[in-house]
Amino acid sequence: MELPFHMMMFKTYHAQRNKIRQDMSAYGLSPGQPKVLRYLHSHEDCMLKDIAYNCDVEPATVSKILNNLEENGMLTREIVKDNKRALSLRITKKGEKALDLWSKHCDEVEEKSLEGFSTEEKEQFKLFLSRMYQNLTDRTFE
């Protein structure tokens, strides 16, 4: 009996996650944090809900991740003057540095993941993921 498709996704995703995790603690980051830093890097003074939407996780999850990142000095959290409900979030230099190291590590993992793939196959693979994502969410990447 062939492995169900969803299990293939699970196993492959987890293999990637574990590979990325391996050296990540050396950079002072745990698995959930980088995606938040990445958003902050390109969106100054953003709100929590924007991160949640962009990263595909719930606001409650982001809230916890922000706690950890703030404790480790990776970002600053301020209340917006004009809207006391909202947060203004900024990545710090320390955060930028960790993000940079982490991104490079991810590039290496990507290279290993797609070893033996031709350029066309890589593009095809990404396109498949993109189509599947759209089928499931009615949204597009990014």
Added chain:
Amino acid sequence: MELPFHMMMFKTYHAQRNKIRQDMSAYGLSPGQPKVLRYLHSHEDCMLKDIAYNCDVEPATVSKILNNLEENGMLTREIVKDNKRALSLRITKKGEKALDLWSKHCDEVEEKSLEGFSTEEKEQFKLFLSRMYQNLTDRTFE
């Protein structure tokens, strides 16, 4: 800036996971449990470490999942007579039933995930996942 490949994997995997989760509580199963039941279904009287290896999760994780499944009457847990270290695990009828409903639900999600894919594209997609998995783990699916 294009979304990094690992984020594409993350988003797509999570979209799938959330879709599967949606109706799953109705079947009395939470997301980590089905893969364990699935292994038990095809491997009678197996040990915890076999499940862990086959499902690509750590023994400690399996141990917790077994607790929940046992509480819900989905499996039985016995100590092996000849080897008091080892467990003998069996899926119950209730477990079989939940697994069956869950599998059907997964098939529907797979169909939606791969809507618009030709037969060749589906095969290609699975092959890509398989190659990536092998690159990262030096193992093959199943």
Added chain:
DNA sequence: TACTAACAGTTAGATAGCTAACTATTGAGG
């Protein structure tokens, strides 16, 4: 036989994800 290493599983403590329920603020309509 006795010591020690390997093995099977559990427990503890961490992060990450979810849903649901909550607080506090803002804004819209009568």
Added chain:
DNA sequence: CCTCAATAGTTAGCTATCTAACTGTTAGTA
């Protein structure tokens, strides 16, 4: 204005995952 709904974020409690440290059992070897 005042009420009430919508919005932004947090908290609580659950599962799932990891690593590390632990208990108890088996087996190998001097």
